[in-house]
Amino acid sequence: QTSQSPPRQSFPGTIPKLIITRDTSPIRCQSTTALPTDQTSCLDLQAEDESPCSDSGCGGSPALIRTPRKLSTSSSIGLSSASSFEESEDDFTGSDIESSLSPTRSLCSAGDGSGSKSWSKLKSMVHFSPLAFTLKPRHSWVQLAGHTAEGSFTAGDGGRLLKRYCECEQQCLEQLMKDVLRPYVPGYYGVLQKDEQDFNIMDDLLTDFDMPSIMDCKMGSRTCLEEELIKAKECQRLRRDMYEKMISVDPAAPTEEERAQQGVLKPRYMRWRETLSSTATLGFRIEGIKKGDGSCNTSFKKTKQREQVVKAFEDFVDGNVQILKSYLKRLEELRSVLEKSDFFRTHEVVGSSLLFVHDASGKASVWMIDFGKTVPLPPSMTLDHRTPWVEGNREDGYLWGMDNLIDIFGSMLPR
Numbered sequence: 001q002t003s004q005s006p007p008r009q010s011f012p013g014t015i016p017k018l019i020i021t022r023d024t025s026p027i028r029c030q031s032t033t034a035l036p037t038d039q040t041s042c043l044d045l046q047a048e049d050e051s052p053c054s055d056s057g058c059g060g061s062p063a064l065i066r067t068p069r070k071l072s073t074s075s076s077i078g079l080s081s082a083s084s085f086e087e088s089e090d091d092f093t094g095s096d097i098e099s100s101l102s103p104t105r106s107l108c109s110a111g112d113g114s115g116s117k118s119w120s121k122l123k124s125m126v127h128f129s130p131l132a133f134t135l136k137p138r139h140s141w142v143q144l145a146g147h148t149a150e151g152s153f154t155a156g157d158g159g160r161l162l163k164r165y166c167e168c169e170q171q172c173l174e175q176l177m178k179d180v181l182r183p184y185v186p187g188y189y190g191v192l193q194k195d196e197q198d199f200n201i202m203d204d205l206l207t208d209f210d211m212p213s214i215m216d217c218k219m220g221s222r223t224c225l226e227e228e229l230i231k232a233k234e235c236q237r238l239r240r241d242m243y244e245k246m247i248s249v250d251p252a253a254p255t256e257e258e259r260a261q262q263g264v265l266k267p268r269y270m271r272w273r274e275t276l277s278s279t280a281t282l283g284f285r286i287e288g289i290k291k292g293d294g295s296c297n298t299s300f301k302k303t304k305q306r307e308q309v310v311k312a313f314e315d316f317v318d319g320n321v322q323i324l325k326s327y328l329k330r331l332e333e334l335r336s337v338l339e340k341s342d343f344f345r346t347h348e349v350v351g352s353s354l355l356f357v358h359d360a361s362g363k364a365s366v367w368m369i370d371f372g373k374t375v376p377l378p379p380s381m382t383l384d385h386r387t388p389w390v391e392g393n394r395e396d397g398y399l400w401g402m403d404n405l406i407d408i409f410g411s412m413l414p415r
């Protein structure tokens with residue numbers, strides 16, 4: 001049975017018996033990149049094991065260095081670019097290079113290799129005798145950013161989504177269900193085991209939208225947890241995958257030493273990404289945008305200046321003032337709830353995103369997603385999420401980013 005019913009229609013006469021099946025595969029291409037095998041003593045050729053909760057670049061698991069791992073498919077590497085707001089990576093054919101490095105890492109394109117930007121679709125096949133036809137689904141779940149290793153996400157039934165289990169995220173979602181933030185996060189329904197893999201079950205936030213436009217903004221002024229920094233200092237593991245991602249965007253970025261080692265430490269890579277984008281200057285960055293017309297852009301690594309961000313937002317809302325107003329209202333509400341939330345006050349929130357969703361009907365909303373790196377603070381410690389971060393104070397700049405986001409959306413409204 002399909003969980004996404006087509007729009008109701010009235011049929012004259014007898015309706016033939018229908019058998020409805022649905023391909024629930026999420027839209028994503030898998031990395032098949034072959035990995036080199038000549039590891040040097042401390043050089044990790046691959047990313048963390050495909051855990052969405054990877055922690056430090058040192059790995060949290062005992063099989064740290066020698067175990068073959070999957071290449072990280074996280075986030076926005078090698079993705080379809082090309083749109084009216086193509087960012088400054090366009091003065092450098094970075095997207096081509098990225099694609100050639102990892103040609104199947106596309107997250108939001110259909111991945112036909114021809115530059116097509118159309119939505120991939122979950123297919124609802126309706127069979128009945130003597131004819132068979134395809135019903136257009138109301139929407140398809142799309143992964144715009146984040147880890148793309150096999151099994152990271154699976155479309156669930158009944159408008160739900162299965163995300164590879166991460167204990168940290170489970171803890172957060174459980175607590176959030178009891179917090180004032182509940183209306184601003186996907187509903188959480190516990191853990192499901194499927195094919196020997198555990199998944200967190202949550203609401204698919206796209207379900208109520210028709211051909212939605214989606215934007216993922218990663219919040220905060222830093223993207224490494226303090227505990228990741230501590231672990232990285234202890235273990236000093238070099239990441240070749242991160243080195244390769246770095247040179248694919250800017251061949252001049254690595255230091256002489258990093259070039260000789262063909263690897264970078266995770267905190268160094270993450271910091272480089274933060275300062276290249278608006279994370280360090282505005283407290284958030286755009287990870288990806290997919291529009292209802294099917295166009296998709298995840299080339300925002302160098303979107304840093306406020307003007308570039310405004311341009312991307314304008315393109316995202318297609319100049320629709322009503323949608324802008326709805327987003328602004330929701331963001332202001334969320335900020336005021338964040339300021340009251342016990343959960344928020346007592347957690348370091350790193351790498352979490354705001355997911356913006358709207359459609360042509362004018363419906364628009366924003367939710368917090370991705371709590372894989374949201375960790376509780378020691379008892380009696382709290383954060384204001386605005387104080388600038390210095391190592392040890394655990395501040396993450398989340399609310400500073402919200403302030404900037406709200407200011408930017410506000411400034412885009414006609415006076």
Ligand SMILES: O=P(O)(O)O[C@H]1[C@H](O)[C@@H](OP(=O)(O)O)[C@H](OP(=O)(O)O)[C@@H](OP(=O)(O)O)[C@H]1O
Nearest residue numbers: 047048052053054072074075076077146147351
């Ligand atoms: O965006 P790019 O440049 O690809 O870098 C990615 C993102 O920062 C990922 O964060 P997110 O998943 O929030 O997008 C991060 O995962 P973590 O958040 O687990 O640190 C990856 O670390 P590794 O998973 O260690 O590769 C890192 O390689």
Ligand SMILES: Nc1ncnc2c1ncn2[C@@H]1O[C@H](COP(=O)(O)OP(=O)(O)O)[C@@H](O)[C@H]1O
Nearest residue numbers: 052142143144145146147186203204205216370
């Ligand atoms: N509850 C959800 N509903 C709809 N889409 C989602 C949901 N959670 C995640 N996504 C999609 O998946 C992408 C990656 O999600 P995220 O939780 O950030 O993954 P990761 O932990 O691997 O970074 C988001 O950019 C968004 O497109």
